[in-house]
Amino acid sequence: MHPSEVLFQGKRQPALLPACDHYAGSEKLMRKSMALQQELGPVFDITFDCEDGAAAGREREHAELVATLLNEVGNRHKRIGARLHDLHSPHFQQDVDIIVGAAARQLAYVVLPKPEGVADVLRAKEAVKRAADKAGRPDLPVHVLIETHGALHQVFEIAALPQVECLSFGIMDFVSSHNGAIPAAAMRTPGQFTHPLVVRAKLEMVAACHAFDKVASHNVTTDIKDSAVVANDATRAAGEFGFTRMWSIHPDQIKPIVKAFTPRLSEVNEATNILLEAMAANWGPIAQHGRLHDRASYRYYWTVLQRAKLAGLALPDAAAAIVNQPETI
Numbered sequence: 001m002h003p004s005e006v007l008f009q010g011k012r013q014p015a016l017l018p019a020c021d022h023y024a025g026s027e028k029l030m031r032k033s034m035a036l037q038q039e040l041g042p043v044f045d046i047t048f049d050c051e052d053g054a055a056a057g058r059e060r061e062h063a064e065l066v067a068t069l070l071n072e073v074g075n076r077h078k079r080i081g082a083r084l085h086d087l088h089s090p091h092f093q094q095d096v097d098i099i100v101g102a103a104a105r106q107l108a109y110v111v112l113p114k115p116e117g118v119a120d121v122l123r124a125k126e127a128v129k130r131a132a133d134k135a136g137r138p139d140l141p142v143h144v145l146i147e148t149h150g151a152l153h154q155v156f157e158i159a160a161l162p163q164v165e166c167l168s169f170g171i172m173d174f175v176s177s178h179n180g181a182i183p184a185a186a187m188r189t190p191g192q193f194t195h196p197l198v199v200r201a202k203l204e205m206v207a208a209c210h211a212f213d214k215v216a217s218h219n220v221t222t223d224i225k226d227s228a229v230v231a232n233d234a235t236r237a238a239g240e241f242g243f244t245r246m247w248s249i250h251p252d253q254i255k256p257i258v259k260a261f262t263p264r265l266s267e268v269n270e271a272t273n274i275l276l277e278a279m280a281a282n283w284g285p286i287a288q289h290g291r292l293h294d295r296a297s298y299r300y301y302w303t304v305l306q307r308a309k310l311a312g313l314a315l316p317d318a319a320a321a322i323v324n325q326p327e328t329i
Contacts, residue, residue, distance in 0.1 A: 002327040003275065006283050007299045012213040015165060016306055018079065019261030020044035021217055022248040025053025027065055034074040036251055042077040043312040044254050049083045050095050051113050059091040063098040070103035081143065083111035087124045096131050104135035109165060111143045114173065117150035118157040125163055141165035143217075146205045147173035159208035167209050168247065169202055171219035188222055189229060193236055206242045217245040224250040234260030244307075262311040263304045271301035272319040279322075 004013060022044050024033040033046045048069065054062035066082050069075070084095040100110065110128055115121045125142050132140040142163050146155055147170025159167060171192060175182045178197070186195040193199065202218075209216035218237035223229040230253045237243040238261050246257045263271075277286050278298050285294040305323045308315060315323065 002325060003279070003298075003302055003322065004327065007295055007302055014210075014213050014303055015215045016303075016310055017166060017215045017245055018043055018045045018258075019245050019307075019311060020248050020254050020257040021047055021168070021245055022251070022254055023047045023049050023083070023220075025049040027069075030066075030069055031074075032251065034069070034072075034080070036254070037077060037079065038074060040254075041312055042079045043258055043310070044079075044248070045108060046080045047083050047111055048080060050091070050099070051083050051085050051089075054085075054091075059085070060094060060098070063091075063095050067099050067102040070099070070106040075106055078106060079108050081107060081109040081111060083113060084124075086114040087112070087120050087127075088114075092124070093127060096127050100128055100131040100137075100140065101135055104132045104137035104140055107137070107140060109141040109143050111145065111168070113145040113170070114148060115144060115151050115158070116148050118154045118161075121151075121158050121161065121164070125161065129163070139163075143168060145170045145173075146201075147171075148177060152201055152204060155205050155208040156211065159212040159214050164214060166215040166217055166245065167205055168217035168245075169205055169219045171198065174198070174201060189233055189236075192219070192233075193240070202241050202243075210242065215245050216243045217247065218243040220247040220249050221253065222249075224253065227252060227256045231256040231260055258311055261307070262313055263308045265313075267304055268308050268313065268315065268319055271304040272316060272322065274298070274301050275305070275322055276318060 022033055024030045024046060030048055037046060048066045050062055050066060070080060082099050085091040112121060112124045121144055128140060128142060132138060143166040144158055144164055145168050146152055151158065158164060172187055175187050182195060182197055185191040186198050206216040221230045221233045234246050234257045237246055244261065248254050248257055274288060274293055275298060277288060283295060285292060305319055309323050
């Protein structure tokens with residue numbers, strides 16, 4: 001039997017997406033991002049941004065541009081999504097009609113910003129679903145930005161929605177919504193990892209994601225010149241807060257983010273050895289280096305190999321043989 005069949009036995013498997021979600025707003029930056037994805041492969045996603053990317057008064061033209069680019073041959077990996085205007089914007093339905101209506105089959109997902117709670121997510125999700133169904137893509141995933149008090153209050157209900165694939169933390173809007181009660185320093189490092197209200201919000205969102213096997217995406221690093229800051233933020237987001245994905249707003253941020261979220265070779269080797277021994281024992285308990293392992297820890301190490309593969313890491317032959325074996329039908 002395939003490892004996933006044994007280890008999860010029909011239960012939901014943890015959602016896995018590329019570790020970096022790169023945002024691009026202008027045509028120049030969108031095309032540059034597409035070219036970089038062609039070069040590096042689908043180790044990062046691209047999100048075409050309508051909310052902040054469209055010039056005032058040119059929202060329709062921007063949505064049409066997004067749809068055109070999605071349908072170009074440069075989107076061969078189909079790992080490009082789009083952030084729409086928020087539900088209460090006069091441009092929301094126009095974005096849905098143009099982008100989803102014309103490019104649903106090419107979209108990896110759509111991002112819904114600024115919901116005030118689960119009711120907003122449901123309304124926006126249904127609008128997207130109507131357009132996607134009509135375009136022949138009934139399973140189009142939805143990503144939701146958690147950046148308002150209401151969305152945070154109902155984050156577990158939002159994460160439970162089947163069509164929702166990923167939740168992203170919008171730190172700048174979240175901090176601003178406190179009207180000065182949280183200092184601006186909490187939008188960046190180290191404050192974003194130490195201010196109690198921001199820490200609490202991140203942990204609530206991440207807990208909701210993992211409770212329903214959804215992807216938790218960390219907010220941007222606004223320092224675009226110092227890759228060490230980006231790498232530090234990504235490392236802390238993953239290691240201390242349990243995020244499995246992070247935004248990028250500059251091409252130079254992509255590689256440090258991907259590297260920070262990619263398992264180290266030592267972890268891959270450890271996972272490989274444990275899983276090979278587990279398979280030899282027909283997935284029964286084993287003792288390795290004086291430590292007990294059973295299916296609970298096997299699930300963890302299986303995910304390590306899946307994440308390494310997704311990040312494009314060159315796996316040892318034994319590890320590749322495990323993750324690439326076909327599932328039984």
